[in-house]
């Protein structure tokens with residue numbers, strides 16, 4: 525299938541067929557396709573200044589950092605180009621914290637505990653933190669120093685903590701692993717565990733952040749604050765940009781020269797991200813996702829109940845929903861596409877629904893209608 529055009533929640537293929545895009549380019553097109561304000565901001569910046577490198581000050585970057593600190597809390601922000609790069613920066617931060625934790629000695633404290641079924645990206649650090657055979661196969665040996673606990677089983681994480689441990693690293697809601705949310709109790713427990721042992725709590729919000737769950741960051745639902753956050757995807761609304769926020773307790777670990785990237789946070793990438801934040805704020809999308817996500821979830825849960833032979837359950841928050849199927853999700857994803865609704869498979873048996881943050885109540889209702897029709901047709 526070849527997509528050639530997009531507008532709002534809709535895309536069109538090269539045959540002229542229209543689809544409701546509830547993949548949002550895998551949680552990237554946060555404000556829909558070609559939002560006029562985003563297009564205008566990118567166009568204007570492209571005609572003014574695109575790139576300077578980090579040798580010079582860049583007012584868009586300063587403004588974007590200021591806005592992200594406003595959401596995350598006091599701290600500092602590093603800009604890069606993707607989710608994997610954001611996570612690499614978090615893993616390097618863990619190493620720096622490990623050196624600090626072992627009194628300046630290198631190589632003693634470097635272990636990072638991540639979660640089973642996690643997905644943190646395709647770079648060597650990201651892959652090593654991703655305990656999935658399909659991701660790691662044929663790329664070993666991986667980066668040493670990773671251990672994996674069971675999501676939402678605090679004891680399994682606590683059992684792995686030792687003198688060599690520097691950080692705990694989890695997605696607040698696992699995306700590729702099948703939309704598996706950390707419970708608020710689990711996140712609060714990880715926070716306590718990290719405080720007790722002087723470990724960094726690193727959250728990967730690459731997929732679940734930037735308003736996707738009805739809060740700017742998904743961890744806000746749990747009322748905790750991590751030591752650092754990785755973000756990307758929705759931040760640029762389609763323009764590649766990643767970012768790492770580091771709270772005050774760890775913000776000084778990176779010093780000039782200890783990390784960097786040529787392209788990170790160009791004036792153009794930051795203009796795109798600022799336009800996304802402007803639209804989120806102006807169109808009150810945090811409240812919109814929180815409000816519209818509830819009846820939508822209930823309607824999807826109603827379908828799950830009506831089709832227990834095909835649907836096992838439904839998980840997620842706001843506009844990040846996973847429907848666990850009883851069997852292979854691929855035929856359903858194909859049938860939904862045939863009926864004009866784009867979704868994405870995840871984590872074995874799951875169908876992921878990731879509408880743009882400004883999808884309307886009517887568009888959400890339409891997705892339920894199409895899914896219901898597909899379930900009825902396939903259930904016969």
Ligand SMILES: Cc1ncc(COP(=O)(O)O)c(C=O)c1O
Pocket residue numbers: 550606607608609611643644645646695699700728729730731732756757
């Ligand atoms: C939670 C999470 N972390 C990291 C990544 C990697 O991001 P990127 O593909 O931008 O490198 C992804 C991508 O799907 C993701 O979902």
